[in-house]
Every structure is written in C-alpha cells, then in structure tokens.
Amino acid sequence: RxxxxxxxxxxxxxxxxxxxxxxxxxxxxxxxxxxxxxxxxxxxxxxxxxxxxxxxxxxxxxxxxxxxxxxxxxxxxxxxxxxxxxxVLYHRRSGGQSQFSSLLELKTPNGRFGALLSWARENLDAPLTVEDLADRAGMSARHFARAFAAETGTTPS
The missing domain is CATH 3.40.50.880 (Class I glutamine amidotransferase (GATase) domain)
Known part of the structure; x- marks a missing residue:
C-alpha cells in the first residue's frame, strides 16, 4: 500500500x-x-x-x-x-468531519462569551446546540444567536 x-x-x-x-x-x-x-x-x-x-x-x-x-x-x-x-489520542475520529474546527479558530472574545467559548472547547464530546449554549449563557436562543453573532462575527451554530 x-x-x-x-x-x-x-x-x-x-x-x-x-x-x-x-x-x-x-x-x-x-x-x-x-x-x-x-x-x-x-x-x-x-x-x-x-x-x-x-x-x-x-x-x-x-x-x-x-x-x-x-x-x-x-x-x-x-x-x-x-x-x-x-x-493519549482518540482511537478513532470520524473521517467525515471538516478538517478544521470553526470553534477552535474562533477568537475568544474578551466580552461576555469568552468563558462560554472556553467551556465549549472543553466539552466538544457533548452535543452543543444553540439552545444549550444560550441556556448556559442565561439567554433565550434567539437573543443569544443575535448577541453572539454581533460579538464574535459568526453564528453560534
């Protein structure tokens, strides 16, 4: 081979x-x-x-x-x-995923979502829905999506 x-x-x-x-x-x-x-x-x-x-x-x-x-x-x-x-590796990562992580490339803002993004990076093994992230941020999903996009320049999804 x-x-x-x-x-x-x-x-x-x-x-x-x-x-x-x-x-x-x-x-x-x-x-x-x-x-x-x-x-x-x-x-x-x-x-x-x-x-x-x-x-x-x-x-x-x-x-x-x-x-x-x-x-x-x-x-x-x-x-x-x-x-x-x-x-000290995962035995098998999925081969169908994008080769780079948008979350990892996203700059951690100094504002209100910095801690949330740090937490998300540490919990990539769990499903991270917009609703879950909004709940963790203490916001409605709709308001969270708008505020997140305004602060980070990208959508939370």
Whole structure:
C-alpha cells in the first residue's frame, strides 16, 4: 500500500497514483490541489481517505488517524486502541468531519462569551446546540444567536 500525509498527496498525484481515486490533503491546499489534479476525486472534508491500497491524510495529525486505521486493519481493534491510549489520542475520529474546527479558530472574545467559548472547547464530546449554549449563557436562543453573532462575527451554530 501507499500512503501520504498532508501535502504529500501532491507527490502521489504527480506520480499519477491518485488519478481516478478518492484523496484528500490539507484544507489550505484544496483550491490549488483541485486545479492541478482534476483527475483526482478530491474529498476536502475528510480527515483521511482510503481508495484501494492508496491512503491520503488531511494533515500531520490526521496522519496519526490514518496510521491508527492501518494498525486496526493489520493488527486489529485491540492493538489500535492500545496504541491510541499509549499516545493519549482518540482511537478513532470520524473521517467525515471538516478538517478544521470553526470553534477552535474562533477568537475568544474578551466580552461576555469568552468563558462560554472556553467551556465549549472543553466539552466538544457533548452535543452543543444553540439552545444549550444560550441556556448556559442565561439567554433565550434567539437573543443569544443575535448577541453572539454581533460579538464574535459568526453564528453560534
């Protein structure tokens, strides 16, 4: 099998190994990659892809996800879980999520939502609905959505 991590997908694409295959690379390279390699079935919102014996990952840390998936395939679920636990990692992040988190990119405002955003970052394993966030902020969902957008420049969802 062949694998690439992050922008290493360019090397595989140049070699023609990705023609007609699903692949991904770092989200910051999407536009350039798609323009250069139209024969590749590019999947911009995948952490990693596997198409036959060719694997590609979105970024450096996504390469760890890819490696754990390979370990699972080769050695089984238990060994992959042990490896993830040893590395203090989630065993399996969903491959269908966006490669970057809008919440993590959002600047924490100094205003009234700073503590809420800090709390949300620490609780990403729970469903964080607009209603839940509004309740935690002590506001109605509608008022919270307007105030949050005004202060942060983006919607809470």
């Amino acid at each position: 062949v694998a690439s991590v992050c922008s290493g997908a360019y090397v595989l694409a140049e070699a023609g190994l990705l023609d007609g295959r699903r692949a991904t690379t770092h989200w910051g390279r999407t536009r350039d990659f798609v323009a250069r390699y139209p024969k590749v079935k590019f999947e911009p919102d995948q952490i990693f892809t596997r198409d036959g014996n060719v694997w590609t990952s979105a970024g450096i840390t996504a390469g760890i996800d890819l490696a754990l998936a390979m370990v699972t395939e080769d050695q089984g679920e238990e060994i992959a879980q042990q490896a993830a636990r040893h590395l």
